[in-house]
Amino acid sequence: MTVRAAGSPLEGVADGTPVPEAEPEDWVRALSAEGTEREQGAVRLHEVLLRAARAETRRRSGQLRISGPELDDLAHQAAADAVVAVIAKIGEFRGESRFTTWAYKFVIFEVSAKIGRHFWRQPRVPMEAADWERLPDRFGLDPARESEWRDLARALRQAVEEELTEHQRRVFIAIAVNGVPLDALVAELGSSRNAIYKTMFDARRKLRACLVANGYLPENPVRRS
Structure with missing residues (x-):
C-alpha cells in the first residue's frame, strides 16, 4: 500500500521532506496539470532524476577525467533537461512499467548527450591525427x-x-x-x-x-x- 503525503501525492518536496514512491497515475496527473501541482511534480521528478544522473555521471566519469562541481553540474543539467523531456512526452506513458523506470530513460539519454558535447569542447587531438x-x-x-x-x-x-x-x-x-x-x-x-x-x-x-x-x-x- 502506497503511503501518501497530505493533499497532492507529490507534496512536501520543496522543503526537502522525503516523499514515498508515488503511483504512476499520480505522476501523470501532476505533470499534466497546471500551476502549483505541476510545479510540485516537476520538483519531485527533478529530485528523482538528479539522483539517477549523479549515479550515471559518476559511472562514466573516467571517460572524461572530470569530478567534483563540474561533474555535478553536468548531472544537474541532464536532470533538468530530462524533466522537460518527460513533461513533453507525458502523454506517451502507458503504465507498462514504474513511472520512474520510464523516466530514467530520458535522464540516461541526457547524460550521454552531455558527456558527448563535453568531450568535443575539450582541446584534444582531432580524430584524424592518429598517433x-x-x-x-x-x-x-x-x-x-x-x-x-x-x-x-x-x-x-x-x-x-x-x-x-x-x-x-x-x-x-x-x-x-x-x-x-x-x-x-x-x-x-x-x-x-x-x-x-x-x-x-x-x-x-x-x-x-x-x-x-x-x-x-x-x-x-x-x-x-
Whole structure:
C-alpha cells in the first residue's frame, strides 16, 4: 500500500521532506496539470532524476577525467533537461512499467548527450591525427617485442586505409586509436550506440582477416583458460 503525503501525492518536496514512491497515475496527473501541482511534480521528478544522473555521471566519469562541481553540474543539467523531456512526452506513458523506470530513460539519454558535447569542447587531438607509432605502448605491449609490434601497427594502419570504408575508418580510429569515448562519438556523428558497435564489429572483422592473410596474426588465436 502506497503511503501518501497530505493533499497532492507529490507534496512536501520543496522543503526537502522525503516523499514515498508515488503511483504512476499520480505522476501523470501532476505533470499534466497546471500551476502549483505541476510545479510540485516537476520538483519531485527533478529530485528523482538528479539522483539517477549523479549515479550515471559518476559511472562514466573516467571517460572524461572530470569530478567534483563540474561533474555535478553536468548531472544537474541532464536532470533538468530530462524533466522537460518527460513533461513533453507525458502523454506517451502507458503504465507498462514504474513511472520512474520510464523516466530514467530520458535522464540516461541526457547524460550521454552531455558527456558527448563535453568531450568535443575539450582541446584534444582531432580524430584524424592518429598517433599510430605509439599504438603498441598504448596497449601496454612488451617493450622487448617493440619491433614486432611496431611492424604490426604499420600493417594495421595500412589495412585501415585500404580495407575499411570511410565511415568504418573514422569510427575505428576514433575509438581504438585516439580513445574517443563511445558517447562522445555518438554525439559527434549523430548516431546511436548500437550503430557504432556494429560499425566497430565489422571494421575489426575486416582488419583481422587482412592481418591474418598477410601473416601478422594467427588464423586461430590462442585462447587463455
